[in-house]
Amino acid sequence: MGAQLFIGEGQFIDLPVRFEYRRDAPFAVLLEFPDSDEAVGTWEFSRDLLWEGLHKPAGLGDVRIWPPCHCHGRRQLRIMLMGRDGTALLDVPVKPLRGWLRSRSFALVPRGTESELIDWDAELSRLAGDR
Known part of the structure; x- marks a missing residue:
């Protein structure tokens, strides 16, 4: 999917991105x-x-997301990624992203059913150091 990376003062460069979803990590x-x-x-x-983030501002940590803001002329989803080496602002087109979420992600694992795919005993053992 094509995105745009904000490089300053209203300037962007085109940047391809790929979203991936896997059943073995159903929450991510x-x-x-x-x-x-x-x-x-x-x-x-x-x-x-x-x-x-498609519907309202979301996120408190290293990843923050804002929906399109038509009053400011921004029609894309904005994703802010904050890392040790800096911060990046990406604008991602909403329609293909929403389509991907529905057809690839939610079709594979419907919202609200993610926890059914987790082996909670194994996760608790791993957290407790019983590996």
């Missing part, structure tokens, strides 16, 4: 930058955060 989505160097990395954050 991955945001990847396929044409970037490895230093950019892959971001993992809540699928619910992404969905919520």
Whole structure:
């Protein structure tokens, strides 16, 4: 999917991004930058955060999301990624992202059913150090 990276003073550069969702991590989505160097990395954050950000400002930590703001002429979803080396602002088109969430993510694991895919005993053992 094509996104735009904010580089300052109303200037953007086109940047391809890829969202990925897997059943073995049902609460998370991955945001990847396929044409970037490895230093950019892959971001993992809540699928619910992404969905919520389509409708209202969401996020308190390293990933924050704002819905389109038609009063300011912004029709894309804005994602802010804050890392050790800096902050990036991405504008992502809403229609393909919403379509991806519905057809790929929610079709695979409907909202509210994520916890059914977690082996809670194994997770608790791992957290307790019983590996």
